[in-house]
Amino acid sequence: MSNYSSDYREQDFCAIDEGLDYIFARMGAIYGAVFVRHWEGVDHQLVRQVWAEECGRMLTYKPKLDYALQHMNPDRPPSALAFKKLLNDGPRIPDKPHTVITRQPTIHEKIATEKAKQEALKKLREFTQQIRMQK
Numbered sequence: 001m002s003n004y005s006s007d008y009r010e011q012d013f014c015a016i017d018e019g020l021d022y023i024f025a026r027m028g029a030i031y032g033a034v035f036v037r038h039w040e041g042v043d044h045q046l047v048r049q050v051w052a053e054e055c056g057r058m059l060t061y062k063p064k065l066d067y068a069l070q071h072m073n074p075d076r077p078p079s080a081l082a083f084k085k086l087l088n089d090g091p092r093i094p095d096k097p098h099t100v101i102t103r104q105p106t107i108h109e110k111i112a113t114e115k116a117k118q119e120a121l122k123k124l125r126e127f128t129q130q131i132r133m134q135k
Contacts (some may be wrong), residue, residue, distance in 0.1 A: 006096040019059030023057050031077050038077050054080040064090040
């Protein structure tokens with residue numbers, strides 16, 4: 001997950017809950033018991049809700065999560081607001097490319113277009129011939 005490219009890659013994205021699971025597991029491994037005690041006496045669902053609200057869509061882009069995890073204060077776990085700032089400093093979330101679908105003309109439209117083109121060319125030839133005759 002060290003790829004910070006701005007190219008869109010489907011595997012770089014996850015659901016918000018998956019992003020929360022990922023960062024909390026990583027912070028638990030990094031900070032150990034300090035991280036567990038950090039939330040002692042606080043409803044874990046409330047903690048997840050607040051982090052999801054604060055960090056929002058940024059929790060869905062794995063390169064942003066990895067960037068924030070790599071830039072945390074090594075001495076203490078970040079608050080939701082501090083982690084949000086780290087996420088903001090991370091790589092931009094790329095836009096998903098949109099497939100442009102161009103409408104192809106039907107066979108009848110192609111025939112009508114060719115007929116109109118031939119008629120226009122015929123009129124152009126007649127007009128050109130008239131101008132030459134006037135000279």
